[in-house]
Amino acid sequence: MSTGTPHPRKTLERLPDGKPRFRGCSRITDYDYLGKLGEGTFGEVSKARSKKTGQIVALKKILMHNEKDGFPITALREIKLLKQLHHVNILKLEEMAVERPKSASKKPSMFMVTPYMDHDLAGLLENPTVNFTEPQIKCYLKQLLEGCAYLHANKILHRDMKAANLLINNRGILQIADFGLARPYDDDPPKPGQGGGEATREYTTLVVTRWYRPPELLLQLRKYTTAIDMWGVGCVFGEMFKKRPILTGNSDLNQAQIIFDLVGSPTDETMPGWRDLPGCENITDWGSKPSRLTTVFRELSPPALSLLGELLKLDWRKRINAMDALRHPYFRTEPYPARPEDLPSFEDSHELDRKKFRDQKSKPPPAPAGGAVGIATQGEWAINGRSIPPLEGRSGGTGGAGPGSRVPGGRYANGHNSQGYGRRPLHAQNGAYGGGGDHRGPNPYPPHRDMPPYEQGQRPPYDQTRGSMPPQVYDESYSRRPSGGELSSLPVPAGDHALPPRPPPPEADPFRHGQQDEPAYRDDGRGPLPPPSHPRSRIPPGAGADYRRPAHDRDTYIPPYSHADPTARLPAMKNRRRDDRPPYRDNGPPPDYADHLSYDDMGAADRERGRTRDLDGLPPPPPPPPPHPQGGVYDRDRDRDRDRRPRSRSPGRDWERDSHNSHSHSHRDRDMHRDRDRPRDWDRERDPRDHSHSHSHSHSHNHNHNHGYRDRDRDRDRGYGLQDPYRR
Amino acid sequence: MAPISSVEYLSNPLVTSNQLLDLKNSERDNGLSVRFAQAQLTSAAGILLRLPQEVIAQAIVLLQRFWVSSRPEDREGFSPKTFSAATIYLAAKLSATPVAPRSVVNVYAYLTSKASPLLFVNPQGAPTDPDPADYYVSEGTYERERQRLFVCESVVLVGIGFDTRVALPYSLALTYIQVLGVSSASLARRVFEHLNAGLLSPQLLHLTHQPHALAVAAIYVAARETGIKLVEQNWWEVFDVDREDLGFLVLAYGSLANFAEAEAKKWKGIALSLD
Missing domain, CATH: 1.10.472.10 (Cyclin-like)
Known part of the structure; x- marks a missing residue:
């Protein structure tokens, strides 16, 4: 190193604390264990105190059971990125800690050490006792924008912006967490007054949790910009007012529809270039609806509404960037933003008695559906004892009733852990998924027994304002449940894990709002439905054979490490056809079931169970063999699945298993290697060659009939595919 | 920001x-x-x-x-x-x-x-x-x-404490060569050869010196070897490398060939097991 330079240099041999820069990880024994945070819901995150500094930290264990590719690449990338970021509004990676195995031939366990944050924003918003004041909202939004501006100035796309990834401590500091999907941005950072600018290179569109996914991604723009994160910021902004996610689509297509319902259909003025985009699921006609933003958010002050409109702008080139948003008059008008230190502190989310919590709140706010990607991740950091929704959604919904489940009734209950978690006896028949959806009305198709009938969450106030909007579309936006309808049109699955054939979608059910996308399209005259099989499959034919790429391609993003928690809830989705159910926040009040359901009793029981498990980390009780019309094999398999699967929400897991199945592993084998299977998700991101797959599959829907139905199901709703965040 | x-x-x-x-x-x-x-x-x-x-x-x-x-x-x-x-x-x-x-x-x-x-x-x-x-x-x-x-x-x-990010001197070296106004393919090639060889040095050059210093030293050695004249002044100072560091690195790059030969002689006829 040269010496005698005029400017002081950062020392490069030692850290500020005087330790050499090169040193191994610290030991896990340097920390005093203080308890689990969210055990059983999304992998293992623990609270601990550093013996050296006394700092309270969160330890996120990186699960490494993947025998196939070694250390998870997404974790490596996240760590590498976090090590370069230093900003008060970005969750800091303090260090890595290791638990050395006794035998040198065993892999060490690794932990990411971050400051302990008391809450995440999604959890706070669910807490009925917490009500944000306008100065508080301004304060959080400002910090969020500061963090975004920092990321974007440094050419980093977060790509999973959502309330659950925003952590808040009791000093009022908000930090952006979960960089599992983040990647460097290759184009120029946004410039003041120029929105997000233009990108010159293509990236994968399979990013961002669906509820926070911007319209250009839904329409498959590949050259996207930092503006995708700003849309998420807008969603979070609106969510802070509504106390629930504002755009809760149950499929990609539905997501696009409700976005256009809210902010107006794309036109050449509002979204130049939209006609040139591939479109969502081959749908390119969005009608001509006006923006209803001012109606829906009529309680907002004009500056707030203005900023929201800027953030939720369809035109990604003009969508306000973080720097400009910070200069928006919203922050310069009264009431002024609170100072973080002036904000009230809240009871730790994870300390809350959730049961009490839920009882207080009559209506359950929906959890963000783990749309596509990154869900898993969020789970990981959602250390507040809230479960992380996304995983649930994706991973199959596994036993929704798991401890972290936001759905007390086990809304997610997919056929796997049905019991044990309060599956509702009432619906013990196996309804198909089609029926599983809405139980508000006289649904001729009873829900699958595993699927507790959950009702849509309470509709937000603006729901009522919609007036003449097409009900099916708008309702869906608040449907916290995945729609069963589209699923039911899928071909009957075959194979070990196949579900029984589903009844046809109850199209005639007048009470069923928005449960079925497909019928809706037909009604709208938007054209023929895509072939029922898996219109959204992104897998090119034959792609399944590629070892590097998932056998199916749902947008499963690979959740970073959380998924492999063996005690996590079962990801059972593979057998189910539903995929898209948005997960519910566990803190949320129970879903508003149909009137005929006595939700409370059920919910209470479930909650109780869930809580117990939360505390004890016990595995879910073994489910009794479910009665099933198709009989034995199916049931047995399912049971096995249930037992075998951790309650993880990892989205990736399902397909892994699927591919496993297809590779003819016996169930027993899989059981034995349960841990090993899990982290397979990581594979998905690693191969550059995957690009081509991801690209092509959106156009190859119809060729995938040979893929497992599960894949198709997933694809259909989630549109997840292989994703490779860093490569593109 | x-x-x-x-x-x-x-x-x-x-x-x-x-x-x-x-x-x-x-x-x-x-x-x-x-x-x-x-x-x-x-x-x-x-x-x-x-x-x-x-x-x-x-x-x-x-x-x-x-x-x-x-x-x-x-x-x-x-x-x-x-x-x-x-x-x-x-x-x-x-x-x-x-x-x-x-x-x-x-x-x-x-x-x-x-x-x-x-x-x-x-x-x-x-x-x-x-x-x-x-x-x-x-x-x-x-x-x-x-x-x-x-x-x-x-x-x-x-x-390594998950410190996986590595900054390398290659692109810096090319930039420096351009800044010095020398457009010689042979010089650039020789610079890269030295940088590549430097990786093998048991002196752990990449752990003791920053990429810019490595780039400057490689250019210095390569320019001498290829007979290409660089500017007269102490141009390395422009790149924030002082004489002492430069001297150390020039020696390191220059001596690597000798070290390799000595190693070859030392192990002549003997296998060195890496298993």
């Missing part, structure tokens, strides 16, 4: 002198030779794996970081060969060109077999008609090797 400090992008963490001492003290007699051979092995494997030189360089730097930051007992668990394989696998995984573990295992089996062209493996040179059976990796062997590879990868990551 304060951008990420450019220091983060253009510089590497450096080793402390105590760490270098510790490394020296903990090494056995032929430690230097083993490290030199290990770096060569890594480089050869990277070439066979068709990895870009950038990735190979990162792998070698990661390997060097591991040497200085791990405890001796950590290094006992695996052979030098496995550490080499783990770092190249890790570097490739982090790059745009990941490689399959199977490829890594195959390549290392070949490079340490009787068919290997590496002189420290086959002092007599590679046989003219190698028997493929010598380096065939059976399924069972592969499974075992792969497990070892993955465990070793984790050990390396822990050893």
Whole structure:
């Protein structure tokens, strides 16, 4: 190193604390264990105190059971990125800690050490006792924008912006967490007054949790910009007012529809270039609806509404960037933003008695559906004892009733852990998924027994304002449940894990709002439905054979490490056809079931169970063999699945298993290697060659009939595919 | 918004002198030779794996970081060969060109077999008609090797504290050459040759000096060797390199050839086991 330079240099041999820069990880024994945070819901995150500094930290264990590719690449990338970021509004990676195995031939366990944050924003918003004041909202939004501006100035796309990834401590500091999907941005950072600018290179569109996914991604723009994160910021902004996610689509297509319902259909003025985009699921006609933003958010002050409109702008080139948003008059008008230190502190989310919590709140706010990607991740950091929704959604919904489940009734209950978690006896028949959806009305198709009938969450106030909007579309936006309808049109699955054939979608059910996308399209005259099989499959034919790429391609993003928690809830989705159910926040009040359901009793029981498990980390009780019309094999398999699967929400897991199945592993084998299977998700991101797959599959829907139905199901709703965040 | 400090992008963490001492003290007699051979092995494997030189360089730097930051007992668990394989696998995984573990295992089996062209493996040179059976990796062997590879990868990551980002001098060197107004392909080639050779140096140049200093020193040496005249003044100061550092590095680059020859002589006819 040269010496005698005029400017002081950062020392490069030692850290500020005087330790050499090169040193191994610290030991896990340097920390005093203080308890689990969210055990059983999304992998293992623990609270601990550093013996050296006394700092309270969160330890996120990186699960490494993947025998196939070694250390998870997404974790490596996240760590590498976090090590370069230093900003008060970005969750800091303090260090890595290791638990050395006794035998040198065993892999060490690794932990990411971050400051302990008391809450995440999604959890706070669910807490009925917490009500944000306008100065508080301004304060959080400002910090969020500061963090975004920092990321974007440094050419980093977060790509999973959502309330659950925003952590808040009791000093009022908000930090952006979960960089599992983040990647460097290759184009120029946004410039003041120029929105997000233009990108010159293509990236994968399979990013961002669906509820926070911007319209250009839904329409498959590949050259996207930092503006995708700003849309998420807008969603979070609106969510802070509504106390629930504002755009809760149950499929990609539905997501696009409700976005256009809210902010107006794309036109050449509002979204130049939209006609040139591939479109969502081959749908390119969005009608001509006006923006209803001012109606829906009529309680907002004009500056707030203005900023929201800027953030939720369809035109990604003009969508306000973080720097400009910070200069928006919203922050310069009264009431002024609170100072973080002036904000009230809240009871730790994870300390809350959730049961009490839920009882207080009559209506359950929906959890963000783990749309596509990154869900898993969020789970990981959602250390507040809230479960992380996304995983649930994706991973199959596994036993929704798991401890972290936001759905007390086990809304997610997919056929796997049905019991044990309060599956509702009432619906013990196996309804198909089609029926599983809405139980508000006289649904001729009873829900699958595993699927507790959950009702849509309470509709937000603006729901009522919609007036003449097409009900099916708008309702869906608040449907916290995945729609069963589209699923039911899928071909009957075959194979070990196949579900029984589903009844046809109850199209005639007048009470069923928005449960079925497909019928809706037909009604709208938007054209023929895509072939029922898996219109959204992104897998090119034959792609399944590629070892590097998932056998199916749902947008499963690979959740970073959380998924492999063996005690996590079962990801059972593979057998189910539903995929898209948005997960519910566990803190949320129970879903508003149909009137005929006595939700409370059920919910209470479930909650109780869930809580117990939360505390004890016990595995879910073994489910009794479910009665099933198709009989034995199916049931047995399912049971096995249930037992075998951790309650993880990892989205990736399902397909892994699927591919496993297809590779003819016996169930027993899989059981034995349960841990090993899990982290397979990581594979998905690693191969550059995957690009081509991801690209092509959106156009190859119809060729995938040979893929497992599960894949198709997933694809259909989630549109997840292989994703490779860093490569593109 | 304060951008990420450019220091983060253009510089590497450096080793402390105590760490270098510790490394020296903990090494056995032929430690230097083993490290030199290990770096060569890594480089050869990277070439066979068709990895870009950038990735190979990162792998070698990661390997060097591991040497200085791990405890001796950590290094006992695996052979030098496995550490080499783990770092190249890790570097490739982090790059745009990941490689399959199977490829890594195959390549290392070949490079340490009787068919290997590496002189420290086959002092007599590679046989003219190698028997493929010598380096065939059976399924069972592969499974075992792969497990070892993955465990070793984790050990390396822990050893280096997950500091996987490596700043390299290559692009800086090209920029500097342009800034100096010299457009000579032969100079640029020689600069890269020195930078590549410097990776093999047992002096751990990438841990003791920053990329800009390495680039300047390589240009200095290369310009002398190719007879290309650079500006008269102390141009290296423009690039923030002082005379002392430059002198050290020029010596390091200049002496590498001699060191390699000495090593070759020392091990002439003797195989150096990296297993």
